[in-house]
Amino acid sequence: MPFPASTVLGYPRIGPHRELKRALEAYWDGRAGRADLDRVGADLRARTWHTLAGRGLSGLPSNTFSEYDQVLDTAVLLGAVPERFRKEKDPYFAMARGTAETPPLRMTKWFDTNYHYIVPELPPAFRLDATKPLRELREARALGYDTRPVFVGPVTFLLLADDPDLSRLPEVLDEYAKLLGILAAERVEWVQFDEPAFVTDAVTEAHVAAAYDRLAAVAERPSLFVATYFGDPGATLPALAATGVEAIGLDLVRGPVPSVPLTGKTVVAGVVSGRDVWRTDRGAALAALYAVRDLGASVAVGTSCSLTHVPYDLDLEPDLDAALRARLAFADQKVTEVVDLAAAFAGGEAAGEVPAPVVDRVSAPPARRGPYAARRAAQAGLGLPPLPTTTIGSFPQTGDLRSLRARLASGELSDAEYRRHIEAEIERVIRLQERLGLDVLVHGEPERNDMVQYFAEHLDGFAVTRHGWVQSYGSRCTRPPILHGDVRRPEPITVRWTSHARSLTDRPVKGMLTGPVTIVAWSFVRADLPLRAVVHQVAGAIREEVADLAATGVSIIQVDEPALRELLPLRRSAQAEYLSWAVDAYRRATSSAPDGVQIHTHLCYSDANEILSAIDGLDADVTTIESARSHGRILGSLTDGFSRGLGPGVYDIHSPRVPSVEEVSSSLAAVLKTLPADRVWVNPDCGLKTRTYDQVEAALANLVTAAHRARA
Ligand code: GLN
Ligand code: ZN
Numbered sequence: 001m002p003f004p005a006s007t008v009l010g011y012p013r014i015g016p017h018r019e020l021k022r023a024l025e026a027y028w029d030g031r032a033g034r035a036d037l038d039r040v041g042a043d044l045r046a047r048t049w050h051t052l053a054g055r056g057l058s059g060l061p062s063n064t065f066s067e068y069d070q071v072l073d074t075a076v077l078l079g080a081v082p083e084r085f086r087k088e089k090d091p092y093f094a095m096a097r098g099t100a101e102t103p104p105l106r107m108t109k110w111f112d113t114n115y116h117y118i119v120p121e122l123p124p125a126f127r128l129d130a131t132k133p134l135r136e137l138r139e140a141r142a143l144g145y146d147t148r149p150v151f152v153g154p155v156t157f158l159l160l161a162d163d164p165d166l167s168r169l170p171e172v173l174d175e176y177a178k179l180l181g182i183l184a185a186e187r188v189e190w191v192q193f194d195e196p197a198f199v200t201d202a203v204t205e206a207h208v209a210a211a212y213d214r215l216a217a218v219a220e221r222p223s224l225f226v227a228t229y230f231g232d233p234g235a236t237l238p239a240l241a242a243t244g245v246e247a248i249g250l251d252l253v254r255g256p257v258p259s260v261p262l263t264g265k266t267v268v269a270g271v272v273s274g275r276d277v278w279r280t281d282r283g284a285a286l287a288a289l290y291a292v293r294d295l296g297a298s299v300a301v302g303t304s305c306s307l308t309h310v311p312y313d314l315d316l317e318p319d320l321d322a323a324l325r326a327r328l329a330f331a332d333q334k335v336t337e338v339v340d341l342a343a344a345f346a347g348g349e350a351a352g353e354v355p356a357p358v359v360d361r362v363s364a365p366p367a368r369r370g371p372y373a374a375r376r377a378a379q380a381g382l383g384l385p386p387l388p389t390t391t392i393g394s395f396p397q398t399g400d401l402r403s404l405r406a407r408l409a410s411g412e413l414s415d416a417e418y419r420r421h422i423e424a425e426i427e428r429v430i431r432l433q434e435r436l437g438l439d440v441l442v443h444g445e446p447e448r449n450d451m452v453q454y455f456a457e458h459l460d461g462f463a464v465t466r467h468g469w470v471q472s473y474g475s476r477c478t479r480p481p482i483l484h485g486d487v488r489r490p491e492p493i494t495v496r497w498t499s500h501a502r503s504l505t506d507r508p509v510k511g512m513l514t515g516p517v518t519i520v521a522w523s524f525v526r527a528d529l530p531l532r533a534v535v536h537q538v539a540g541a542i543r544e545e546v547a548d549l550a551a552t553g554v555s556i557i558q559v560d561e562p563a564l565r566e567l568l569p570l571r572r573s574a575q576a577e578y579l580s581w582a583v584d585a586y587r588r589a590t591s592s593a594p595d596g597v598q599i600h601t602h603l604c605y606s607d608a609n610e611i612l613s614a615i616d617g618l619d620a621d622v623t624t625i626e627s628a629r630s631h632g633r634i635l636g637s638l639t640d641g642f643s644r645g646l647g648p649g650v651y652d653i654h655s656p657r658v659p660s661v662e663e664v665s666s667s668l669a670a671v672l673k674t675l676p677a678d679r680v681w682v683n684p685d686c687g688l689k690t691r692t693y694d695q696v697e698a699a700l701a702n703l704v705t706a707a708h709r710a711r712a
Pocket of ligand 2: 392562601604605626685686687
């Protein structure tokens with residue numbers, strides 16, 4: 001059975017109107033039962049198959065739906081359910097979200113995307129449970145569709161686990177081999193194993209051979225389609241081609257057409273990007289398809305990766321500018337592109353020119369502030385006590401605030417009325433912080449829906465969508481802005497709110513900005529410029545905002561870079577170059593501040609350890625960093641290199657639990673054991689926007705008490 005001519009590696013699952021999000025949250029809150037959740041899931045799956053088939057796609061995937069996460073689904077498939085969750089009523093959601101007694105499994109980013117997966121814990125023994133894929137397979141059959149079940153592949157699964165251990169590959173392969181037998185008994189023709197780890201340095205040719213020689217040798221099995229994506233598989237490609245797998249997926253958006261002979265194989269050529277929102281260049285895509293055919297392969301047309309990283313449907317965005325719309329394609333439009341390309345390829349339509357590689361036209365002057373000692377002296381006038389207390393920026397985003405923004409958008413509130421409400425909220429946050437006795441105040445970010453979208457809405461060159469939701473984890477979605485043109489700041493963005501906050505108090509108020517790397521990481525960006533050039537443009541706009549804040553007399557400005565780690569290239573050989581230009585962009589954005597203005601930055605990844613020297617390179621006067629949640633893992637490393645202010649978070653804001661004075665004191669004591677007291681700041685792990693005022697007041701009161709005790 002040849003591979004179908006056109007396919008997608010996966011499709012969004014949260015629902016075009018976030019139906020799954022609502023159903024999950026209703027189920028978790030006890031407002032709906034299991035049957036309601038099942039019904040919504042079944043409807044979404046049916047809708048997906050109808051859409052894909054209706055648009056003419058010939059190869060339909062199944063098992064791409066998930067109630068939370070596909071890596072968690074794979075853990076369940078393989079019996080990797082830790083003992084402590086087995087007694088729970090619903091072990092699946094207990095692993096994902098935790099229960100009152102048991103914290104959830106860890107969560108981290110899926111390769112270099114903004115999607116987060118649940119990190120599996122490897123069990124003492126694996127045990128296959130194919131209930132979910134079989135259910136979806138049969139459900140599709142009942143609707144008249146023969147599908148290709150999709151799974152995270154064995155090598156990638158093991159590498160994503162908590163303690164990656166490839167020595168367990170043979171055990172895991174036994175389960176995958178059983179799975180193949182079960183699928184064969186169901187008369188499944190093709191199965192897809194996703195192996196994005198093949199584009200990282202962690203996978204060797206030997207791993208590839210061990211995994212796929214073994215699976216190809218299974219006597220009764222469907223044909224095997226192994227999908228590599230998110231980059232160039234390099235040496236793993238010839239290794240994979242040497243095994244008996246029938247089809248190989250290549251991400252031809254992020255990786256080159258290889259020069260490896262692929263005679264006898266099918267290549268599912270990922271020429272339609274699953275990572276951006278741009279229309280595919282048809283001529284260039286055809287050229288790539290013919291080039292792959294010239295390697296001796298049979299060619300099927302596909303997406304570069306799953307479409308789960310892009311929004312559903314451009315037709316839901318009537319207010320986007322027509323010229324921009326004409327350049328865009330969301331998941332449904334990309335399905336149609338795949339189908340059209342497959343037809344054009346089959347019809348031998350002439351290929352177009354392959355566009356020349358984009359030229360980097362950044363000529364940013366090196367940007368430096370004075371040496372730290374001089375800055376420290378210039379900042380002495382701030383008059384801060386030892387162990388100064390502060391927060392990371394946001395205060396609770398209440399329902400009232402969300403409804404204010406909705407009423408402004410619908411025209412029910414005038415700009416002036418909206419402004420008065422926000423100013424009143426800022427006043428409440430300032431008074432609260434004064435009452436609590438915090439040393440460096442914030443305005444609380446009540447005007448921001450999101451730390452990136454807010455800036456995108458105020459910069460030229462960005463568009464925002466109405467329904468462009470993309471799953472971030474579980475039921476959480478983000479609506480990434482679309483950066484489509486040259487970035488300019490038509491007028492100051494944050495100055496009025498910061499100035500209002502400052503007018504209310506004698507204490508220092510931090511200006512609060514999002515850094516250039518984070519703005520770009522959490523947006524869809526143009527493809528006609530190198531990423532570095534795009535980040536530098538955004539840095540230019542933030543630089544102007546920093547200068548304006550400083551000119552109004554703001555003495556502390558925080559520029560957050562929580563996504564610095566996220567854009568780190570998957571191959572180690574490319575990482576240093578990225579970190580160097582990312583750090584340069586940050587320094588350019590912040591160096592418009594005179595030496596007397598204290599620059600803070602904030603990062604919140606437990607894996608910050610990998611990029612510590614780059615964080616140091618940002619040269620911020622004060623770095624606040626998530627620490628409580630990663631159990632202080634970061635602390636040991638912070639001592640080397642860093643010689644400036646540091647605020648490792650003293651409590652985890654992700655939990656509704658209020659930490660006691662003793663708990664905060666003991667975190668602080670751990671910090672003071674590693675760092676000299678004159679450099680330490682006392683702050684929570686991250687912004688407070690997801691918490692309630694009750695929780696925030698109690699927690700910050702304890703934080704201030706703990707800081708005062710430590711000073712004494
Ligand atoms: N200043 C932002 C806030 O407090 C930082 C958020 C973040 O680190 N993700 O919400
Ligand atoms: Zn944070």
